[in-house]
Amino acid sequence: MTTSRRKFIKISALGIGGIAATTTALNMFGANSYLDELVRENVAKNLKRSATYCEVCFWKCAAWAYTTEEGEIKKIIGNDDDSHCYGRLCPRGTGGVGMYNDEDRLKTPLIRTTINGEETFREASWEEALDLIAEKFNGIKEKYGAESIGLLKHGAPGNHLEHLYKSFGSDTIGEPAYAQCRGPRETGFKSTFGSWVGSPEPTDIRDTKCLVLIGSHIGENMHNSQVQEMSEAIDNGATIITVDPRFSTAASKSQHWLPIKPGTDLALLLAWMNVLIEENLYDKEYIEKYAIGFNELKEHVSQFTPEWAYGITTIKPEEIRSTARAMAYASPAVIIHPGRHVVWYGDDTQRARAMAILNALLGSWGRRGGFYFKESLKIPEFPQPEYPHPKWGWKEIGAKYPLAEMGITTEIINASIPNEENKYPVKAWMVAGTNLTKSIPNKALLEKAIDALEFMVVLDTMPMDVTGYADVVLPECTYLERYDDIRSATNREPSIAVRIPAVEPKYNSKPAWWVAKEIGERMGVGTYFNYTDYKEVIEWQLEKLGTSLAEMEKIGVKNFPRKSRPLYLSENEDYRFPTASGKIELFSQEFKNLGFDPMPVFTKHPEPPQGYYRLNYGRAPMHTFSRTVNNPNLNDLKSENNLWVNPKVARILSLKTGQEVWLKNQDEILSDFPIKVRITERTGFDAVYMVHGFGHRNKKLSRANGKGINDTQLISHVAIDPIMGGTGMRGNFVTILTENPHKTI
Amino acid sequence: MVIDTLKCVGCSDCVVACQTENDVPIGYCRDWIVESVNGSYPHVELELKSERCNHCDTAPCVRCCPTGASHIVDGGIVLVTGNDCIGCGACIESCPYDARYQHPDGYVDKCTFCHHRLKDGQLPACVSVCPTKCMYFGDLDNPNSEVSQLLKNRKHKTLAPEAGTNPHVFYLI
Numbered sequence: 001m002t003t004s005r006r007k008f009i010k011i012s013a014l015g016i017g018g019i020a021a022t023t024t025a026l027n028m029f030g031a032n033s034y035l036d037e038l039v040r041e042n043v044a045k046n047l048k049r050s051a052t053y054c055e056v057c058f059w060k061c062a063a064w065a066y067t068t069e070e071g072e073i074k075k076i077i078g079n080d081d082d083s084h085c086y087g088r089l090c091p092r093g094t095g096g097v098g099m100y101n102d103e104d105r106l107k108t109p110l111i112r113t114t115i116n117g118e119e120t121f122r123e124a125s126w127e128e129a130l131d132l133i134a135e136k137f138n139g140i141k142e143k144y145g146a147e148s149i150g151l152l153k154h155g156a157p158g159n160h161l162e163h164l165y166k167s168f169g170s171d172t173i174g175e176p177a178y179a180q181c182r183g184p185r186e187t188g189f190k191s192t193f194g195s196w197v198g199s200p201e202p203t204d205i206r207d208t209k210c211l212v213l214i215g216s217h218i219g220e221n222m223h224n225s226q227v228q229e230m231s232e233a234i235d236n237g238a239t240i241i242t243v244d245p246r247f248s249t250a251a252s253k254s255q256h257w258l259p260i261k262p263g264t265d266l267a268l269l270l271a272w273m274n275v276l277i278e279e280n281l282y283d284k285e286y287i288e289k290y291a292i293g294f295n296e297l298k299e300h301v302s303q304f305t306p307e308w309a310y311g312i313t314t315i316k317p318e319e320i321r322s323t324a325r326a327m328a329y330a331s332p333a334v335i336i337h338p339g340r341h342v343v344w345y346g347d348d349t350q351r352a353r354a355m356a357i358l359n360a361l362l363g364s365w366g367r368r369g370g371f372y373f374k375e376s377l378k379i380p381e382f383p384q385p386e387y388p389h390p391k392w393g394w395k396e397i398g399a400k401y402p403l404a405e406m407g408i409t410t411e412i413i414n415a416s417i418p419n420e421e422n423k424y425p426v427k428a429w430m431v432a433g434t435n436l437t438k439s440i441p442n443k444a445l446l447e448k449a450i451d452a453l454e455f456m457v458v459l460d461t462m463p464m465d466v467t468g469y470a471d472v473v474l475p476e477c478t479y480l481e482r483y484d485d486i487r488s489a490t491n492r493e494p495s496i497a498v499r500i501p502a503v504e505p506k507y508n509s510k511p512a513w514w515v516a517k518e519i520g521e522r523m524g525v526g527t528y529f530n531y532t533d534y535k536e537v538i539e540w541q542l543e544k545l546g547t548s549l550a551e552m553e554k555i556g557v558k559n560f561p562r563k564s565r566p567l568y569l570s571e572n573e574d575y576r577f578p579t580a581s582g583k584i585e586l587f588s589q590e591f592k593n594l595g596f597d598p599m600p601v602f603t604k605h606p607e608p609p610q611g612y613y614r615l616n617y618g619r620a621p622m623h624t625f626s627r628t629v630n631n632p633n634l635n636d637l638k639s640e641n642n643l644w645v646n647p648k649v650a651r652i653l654s655l656k657t658g659q660e661v662w663l664k665n666q667d668e669i670l671s672d673f674p675i676k677v678r679i680t681e682r683t684g685f686d687a688v689y690m691v692h693g694f695g696h697r698n699k700k701l702s703r704a705n706g707k708g709i710n711d712t713q714l715i716s717h718v719a720i721d722p723i724m725g726g727t728g729m730r731g732n733f734v735t736i737l738t739e740n741p742h743k744t745i
Numbered sequence: 746m747v748i749d750t751l752k753c754v755g756c757s758d759c760v761v762a763c764q765t766e767n768d769v770p771i772g773y774c775r776d777w778i779v780e781s782v783n784g785s786y787p788h789v790e791l792e793l794k795s796e797r798c799n800h801c802d803t804a805p806c807v808r809c810c811p812t813g814a815s816h817i818v819d820g821g822i823v824l825v826t827g828n829d830c831i832g833c834g835a836c837i838e839s840c841p842y843d844a845r846y847q848h849p850d851g852y853v854d855k856c857t858f859c860h861h862r863l864k865d866g867q868l869p870a871c872v873s874v875c876p877t878k879c880m881y882f883g884d885l886d887n888p889n890s891e892v893s894q895l896l897k898n899r900k901h902k903t904l905a906p907e908a909g910t911n912p913h914v915f916y917l918i
Contacts, residue, residue, distance in 0.1 A: 075765040077874070088876050091758040097765055219754035224876060231752045231877035247782075249754050252791035259787040621756035633764060636771050637757045646786055681786045 047074060050502040051556030053487045055156055055479035056092040056099060056631075057624040058177070059200065059224050060487045061085030062495075062557045063093060065480055065502035073097050073480060073502055082497065082557045084200075084489035090222035091622045091637065098633035099461065099478050100506065104702050106463055106475035107507035121473065126510065126518070129472050134522030136455040136471075137168070140428050141523075146170045147390045148427040150412050154434040156484050156499075157459055157476055157512030161432050164516040167528035171393025172426055174407030176439040184726045185338040187403045188352025191588050193365055194578030197338045198490060202374040205229035209369055210239045210330030212323075214265055214355060216339040219249035222621045223340065225491075239330060241323050243268060246616060246644070246689055247682040256323050262614050262687055262730065263345055263605035264313040269354035270602060271309035272324045273301040276361050279321075281328035283363030290577065291360055293587025293599075300599045312602065331362040333369025345605045346719025346728035349403070353588070354600040360584045366569040375564045376490035380544040382537045384528050397424050401725035402594050408725040409440060410718075416449035428455040432512065433476075435464040438626040438693060441715040441729050459515060462630060463700040475509040482511035483534045486541055492567055495559045496545065498538065498552045596723055605719070605731055607686070612666060612733035613649070614687035617711040626693035629704040640708035642678035643736075644689035650679045653736055662737040665714045670741050672697060675709040688734065746858070746872070747892045747901070748794055749917040752879035755780055755793035759871035759880070766859060766870035773846050775856040776871055792918075795871065795880065798823060798844040798856035799904060799912030806836035806845065814853075821913055822860055827852040841908040858882070885913070 047066040054061045054076070062082035066074045076096045080087035089096075109129035110121035124132075140148055146169035151161055154175050162173055186196040205211060206229040218230050230250075233240070240254040243265060251257040260268060276282045277298050287294050306317035327334045336355045342348050364370025394407030397415045401408065416426040429450075440446050450456060450469045458470040467473045484499040505511070517529040531537055539549045547558055569575055576582040580590065592598040608614050622637040623629060629639075643663070645655055655661065660674035673695050683689050695710030712729075719728030755778045763775050776797035783790040800823045807815045807823060814829035815836050825836075825845075830852035837845045837853060848854040859869035867873065872880040883890040888897075895901075896915055903912045 075762075088874055088878075089758070090876050091756050091761050094758055094761040094765065094874055219756070219877075222756055222876070227754065227756075227876050228878070231754075231879065234752055247786070247789045247791060249791070249793065252789075252793075253751065253754075257787075621754060621758075622761075632771050633761050636764075636774075637760060681782055681784060681789050682791065684786055 050500045051079070051497070051553060052076075052480060052499045052502060053497040054089060054093040054096055056096050056628060057090075057222070058155060059085070060489065060497070061089055061093055061224050062487070062497035063089055063096075064556065065096075067502050071503050073100050076480075079497070079556045081555065081559065083493050083495045083559050084491055084497070085224050086228055088224070088228060090224050090227070092222065092624055092628055092634060093224070095622070095628075095631060095633035095637075096480065098631035098635075099628070100480045100503070102462065102631055104463065104630055104700055105461055105478075105507065106467070106473060106509065108475060109508070110467075110470075110473040112471045124472075126508070129474060130515075130518045130522060133457055133472055133519055137428065137519070138523055140454060141168065144425060144427055145391065147172055147392050148425055150174070150416065150426040150429045151432070152176070152409055152412065152429060152434060152436065153432040154439075156479065157432045159485055160512040160516040161430060161459070163528065164520050164525075166387040167520055167525040168523050169388040169390050171390045171395075172397065172407070172412060172424075173394055174409035174412045176409045176434055176436075178406040179404070179408040179410060179725050180343055180439055180441070180727055180729075181341050183343070183404070183406065183408075183724050184348035184721055185340075185342045185352040185355075186405065187349045187724045188354075189338060189356045190405075191349075191403070191590060192353055192356035192360060192579075192585055198374065200225055200489075200491065201338060201340075202372050202490075203229075203335045203337060204333075204367075204369050204372045205335065206232040206236075207369040208233055208238050208330070208333050208335050210241065210327050210334040212241045212243070212327060212334070212336045213250050213254075214243045214269075214337065214339060214351075215344070216337050217244065217248040217250050217618055218337075219253070220621055221340065221619045239326050241326065245684050245687055246618070248618070256319070256326070258313075258315050258319060258323065259684060261312070261314045262616065263607070264602075266347065266351050266354055266600060267304070267309045267312040267602045268315060268320065269351065269358055270301055270304035270600065271306045271313075271320050272327070272358055273297070273354070273361060274304045275306060275321050275324035276328060276358075277301060279325070279328075281325065281331075282361040283331055286332070286363035287361065287584075287586075289572070290575065291584040291586050292581055293585060296587040297357065297599055304602070327362055330369070332364045332367035334362045334364050335359070335370055336362070336364070343721070343726040344728050344730040346721050346726075346731075347603055348721050348726050348728060349723040350597060350600040357586055357600070360586060365584070366575065368568050372492055372567045373565055374490045374492070375494050375562050377488050377494040377496060377545070377560055379486050379488050379496070380541050382531075382540055384530065392424050397426075398725050401721070401723065404724045410442075410727050411725060413440065413446060413449045416453060417445070418452050427453065428457075429453055430457045430459065431466055431470070432459040435460075435466050435626050437465040437697075438710055438712045441712055441718050441727055443713060444716065459512060461509070462627065463698050464626070465697050468698060474515055475507065476512055476515070477505035477509035481505040481509070482513070483538060484511070484513070486538055493559050493562055495557055496552075497557045498542075498549070500553055591723075594723075608733040609666070612735050614730070615663075615665070615711060615714055615732045615734050616683075616687045616689040616730065617692045618689065620691040623691070623693055626696065626710075629693055629696060629707070630701040632703065635703045638691075639703065641675060641691040641694040643675045643709070644678050644680050644683040645736075646683050646685050647679050647681060649685055649688075650677065653738075655679065655736070655738070659738070662739075662741055663709060663714060663734040664737055664741065665716060666733045667716045669714055669716050670737075671695070671709045671714060673706050673709055674740070688736070746800075746869075746914045747881040747895050747917060748914065749879040749881075749895075749899075750792050750794045751917060752877045753793045753795060754877055755795075756876060758874050758876055759795045762870040762874040763856070766862075767857070769854070770849055773848070773854070775844075775854065794916055796842065796844075796904070797871070797914065798840075799842055799910065799914045800856075800858060801913065802911035803909060805839040805841070805908075805910060809835045809839045811835065818860075820863075822858050823855075824857055824860065825853055825855065827854075841905045841910060842912075
């Protein structure tokens with residue numbers, strides 16, 4: 001049967017001008033009652049759209065939430081005008097509907113209580129919960145000082161609570177996004193180029209000719225614009241080089257996949273530098289004009305030949321040479337991607353620095369197809385009194401890591417464990433938007449700290465595992481139900497986006513700004529919250545920016561022209577890098593003064609003992625950390641993680657795909673739950689792999705509870721980066737158990 | 746429809762977008778991701794692709810439908826009239842792509858290429874959201890259309906060609 005498609009395309013071509021579905025159009029398709037139904041349901045449906053930006057991950061893509069007249073959120077679609085997400089959301093953004101619809105959400109404030117000798121939660125009113133928090137916080141403030149009240153946070157709610165904390169005099173603030181994630185690369189790049197990489201990374205992927213990924217799995221991490229631009233780069237014929245012991249999705253898109261032995265990336269990076277310099281392939285003019293320390297570097301890397309690296313990395317010398325040449329050929333349109341979750345082995349700042357130095361040798365910083373100079377718009381500060389000055393805070397707590405530039409969550413946790421020598425005791429926590437049991441390694445230490453706390457509050461939308469430790473649990477409404485700070489995106493062009501509630505908060509949930517304000521007023525710092533609705537703050541800020549809430553409600557996103565400087569360096573431009581010397585520092589005097597290697601050095605890291613496999617973990621494109629696993633739409637795509645095992649390893653251990661196994665790590669820590677084996681050629685012989693964020697223990701998460709293994713639970717060995725306090729987590733080894741170790745006979 | 750497997754990262758955005766656009770109940774889907782791995786470590790190949798109803802020219806589902814609920818409309822799209830479907834499941838069995846499922850309401854459901862959106866001049870939901878822009882949709886009869894040009898210039902394949910169904914979903918490889 002052959003039918004013509006010509007008629008069909010005519011109609012869709014006509015429609016691009018925005019014609020409505022007319023009876024004529026319908027007739028052209030032939031009578032179809034089912035279709036009529038669909039048309040009635042979907043096309044003719046009177047959907048209202050509200051501007052928002054996504055909060056399912058941290059990328060903050062601008063979008064439109066479509067709601068029915070009955071107030072049901074139907075779908076969420078990217079905002080076409082957004083220069084930050086190019087009008088497209090990732091699966092998590094599209095599935096944001098499920099975050100709102102999840103019937104397991106926290107519905108009302110909860111307070112810990114004891115009934116018949118058993119600790120449990122009871123439902124409470126907001127009034128009671130907030131009064132209790134203010135009373136406890138004030139008590140601790142009086143007894144120890146406001147500094148002893150710590151905040152561990154992530155995302156938009158964290159910003160409102162940070163304001164609350166600074167208002168009442170505490171700077172004891174940390175987020176796992178720093179020392180448990182991207183901290184080392186910021187220090188590594190700053191010590192070289194003078195500025196952080198920041199988020200999103202100013203990588204000019206769409207115009208690049210060569211993209212080098214070191215363990216970074218773009219495509220499995222759905223960092224939206226990065227994924228989109230990588231796709232464009234593929235279309236443009238860019239060379240992709242991926243270094244990863246696992247055959248990642250990105251590796252499958254690469255011309256060169258280097259299946260490196262885990263823990264040896266730094267040796268490869270040094271060997272690449274060696275080839276670029278020995279073969280005279282580096283950007284001489286750029287280095288001469290903008291960098292210092294080249295002679296020291298040249299001498300330093302002269303010993304690190306590809307032959308030397310071969311023995312360490314298992315990557316053949318000719319492969320090291322040919323990939324170095326490919327980078328040089330593309331130079332300066334080449335990107336050694338800084339990566340994101342880079343806390344691996346404890347020498348991560350030095351690895352990031354090696355990547356920065358390699359970028360410098362290739363002349364890619366400030367060049368088209370390399371790294372552009374990013375720009376963002378400063379959002380005017382809403383009038384408020386000056387914050388008080390705390391006597392100590394995150395800086396003092398993390399002082400032994402001299403180049404830490406944000407609170408080190410693990411150090412705040414350490415400071416919460418009673419110790420007479422500790423000058424900075426932390427006595428209470430508020431945890432907002434971060435599920436510590438899955439974002440912080442070494443659970444024993446975490447539980448010890450929580451045990452010692454006098455008071456702990458958790459604010460979240462979902463009953464995450466961490467809520468189980470709280471004295472008070474506060475139900476936050478989702479991003480679809482609230483006003484929030486204006487999003488100012490840092491990109492090629494600055495842009496702002498607004499978050500307008502698409503619907504009223506479901507259940508008895510409240511926005512974080514309201515929680516912050518209510519606690520602030522109860523703690524006597526109401527002058528810092530000079531508004532009744534956060535809408536007023538946004539309105540005031542938007543007017544200062546030359547727009548208005550009314551306009552932003554209609555457009556959602558506003559892009560602004562660049563003002564700072566051109567996107568790239570011009571030829572022979574006299575540019576002063578924001579380092580101490582004003583130059584790119586290939587040799588870091590600062591590191592030397594602090595007692596660290598001024599140029600990166602390879603150090604050997606522990607390898608798995610006999611019968612153990614390195615625990616490698618990563619991301620799945622449809623999930624963000626552990627927070628989306630219970631989302632009905634996203635859980636439908638992936639409800640549990642699997643243990644990736646190489647077929648040869650599986651044969652030795654007699655494992656079958658789908659078989660449930662338990663894991664035990666080098667410190668005899670057992671996984672709570674089993675995980676199903678997935679036998680695949682995509683992983684090597686000395687490591688197993690799983691997606692992070694599964695194995696939830698809270699039964700209130702009806703879809704996520706007990707599904708898969710929580711990798712973080714098995715991370716008890718932490719290699720701390722002496723430079724900035726990052727917690728290296730890739731040095732844990734597991735053995736596979738086929739019998740349930742929890743079974744009692 | 747043309748899908749570039751060299752760009753697809755298998756993120757499943759197409760799957761969620763279809764569910765929210767077409768009210769597909771949780772636990773069911775009209776499109777899905779297939780991952781195939783070839784070779785042995787470290788010489789491995791991976792293909793990721795989004796699959797759905799192939800809207801075949803020679804559609805076995807239409808041929809075996811006892812009530813005429815499954816039919817082809819002008820433009821080559823295979824549709825199911827929910828009201829005429831008795832839920833016998835013959836079409837589900839006959840489809841070599843396993844593209845159909847029984848909706849909890851009793852009728853058989855599957856991809857419509859977002860027929861309702863096309864009439865409005867919009868692309869199918871899956872195509873419109875794809876972050877890698879690996880999906881293309883258009884007129885195969887028009888030699889100048891983007892899809893025709895892609896098929897002219899790029900190596901491609903269809904699924905289960907041995908079934909003789911003449912599918913209308915093509916994969917660039």
